[in-house]
Amino acid sequence: MIFKRFETDDIIQGNPSEVTTGLWTGDTGSLTSFVTSSTQVAADSSRYYVNIFDVSTADQETQFAVAYGNVDGGGSATLVQDDTAKLETKVTYLQYKNLLLDPTDDYFTFGTFTSHHIYVVNIQRARTRGRLDAGNWQLVLSGSRGTSTFIDDSLQTLGANVSFGKSGRVFNIVSGSLTGVSGSTIAATSSSNAGVFGLCYPDLGILVFNPSAVSESVGLVGAGENSSSLTNMAAGGWSAPFAPYTSSLAGNGGVYYPQYNHWGFVRSMQLGNDFQARSSEIISSTHYFVRLRNKEYNYTNNPTFYNLSNGTINNEDFVNNPKVYVTTIGLYNDNNELLAVGKVSKPVEKSFEKEALIRVRLDF
């Protein structure tokens, strides 16, 4: 009387469909504020990576992290230099190598250029939902040699340029922009001397940049920075980013300091001031067709419909021709447990003269 079973044809499994939204907090597609946390900067974790937030207020949310890896350990102190050294840059390089490359690969290779060091942009899991929407992101970097915009080479079609590795789809990062009739335009597929600009792993939400190639076009500050420079960088006082430092650790006045090269990349992002991206999620929908036949559901337990003390229908017009209005649909299992609820946008009239067909879509 109050429950009706679905028939076989009433439940349709829809085709999985892709849903894209802006990647950043609030589903915005463009991030133009790259804020760091003084708490995180002061923590040991900042020797490995730096978190980037959307705003500086208390409700800030992590958008992504920037890291620098060097397989030779450049940019962080060695155990010879410091007994308590943690080899942060070497750890970072090997961490991403194990995550992203095949077991037989010892180094990241950008085109034909083998690189001993990398910049990594690791987008927070909650932001990407399912994955980074390949072909729909662009990052602007700025440095001493100018400003460059980077995209991936999927050309939004995920066609000829896609390759599948251990870590899912992989695209090259190229110089270009999200403009043009095909959705994106490639300006340069690689640098002059250091191969392609990086690799995009959309299924993991990770961008790996080739520091040598990026520095060719963006221009980065040379080596030899010291701790006071780092302090200035953390405070946003630097006008240009660091260069990745790949040789043995340089010091200032004979004192060795980690160089935190990822700070240079962060500063370059801050100067570029635009990171556009979308998330992509595959949604599986099931459609339930709720069929209210003419003889069904024409009365209600609504207390304004009848007299609670004797059950008589309040409105005499409803005695021979009852009219009720559907606002809510509940989907139940065999145990009569309510599993999902849907609401119509406006009340749907139901009477003996009317049938109603309501399609309920459930995404999960």
Add this chain to the structure above:
Amino acid sequence: MGYLNNATVTVDAVLTKKGRELLARGRSGFNITQFAVADDEVDYTLYTTSHPLGTAYYGSIIEAMPVLEAVTDETQSLRFKLVSLPRGTKEIPFISLPASSVLLTYGIGTPFSLTPVTSQGFNGPAFGYTVILYDSDAAVLTGTGLTGTVTTPLFIGDTLSANSVVVQGTSFTLSPKNVRSQRTTKLTIIGNQTGAAVDIPVIVNPRPTV
């Protein structure tokens, strides 16, 4: 040539807490097999038979009302379910109780016995009733007499069930607990076949001091 009337209404549903819980255990445990519809929010006194524009507009005020978003707790959503009854029905099945309130005192008297009756003979032993006591610290609620096999409805949400007790049956007994001070709560009796519901207040007093 006009446009076809698109008679299909499309609704996006959201999972309830129970739905999320079952889905988390795996797709096999999440099996929607039936539905119910309700007219929550509608007040039928707004059906205006004196509307100046005539019969076509009697329900216009109700039909124009905005509908709130879905609430995922059964106690708040689908409170007033639509029910299928024969045409010409003059009375909606309603539940009668032997008392309009329950007053219990620990250590005195006998437990309160409750046998709901639904008009027109509905909610019989094959269906029975679901009874919710909202304060499980106030009394002990038991139910007996259910013979049906398709009568295990949970008419409440998880949040509510944390502090309440739910039993099913055709007859119920309410025994006071040894409370330290007077507790006031409520019983809700719901017919499993018709969806009719009725509330009665419950007061439990502590053992009297000598």
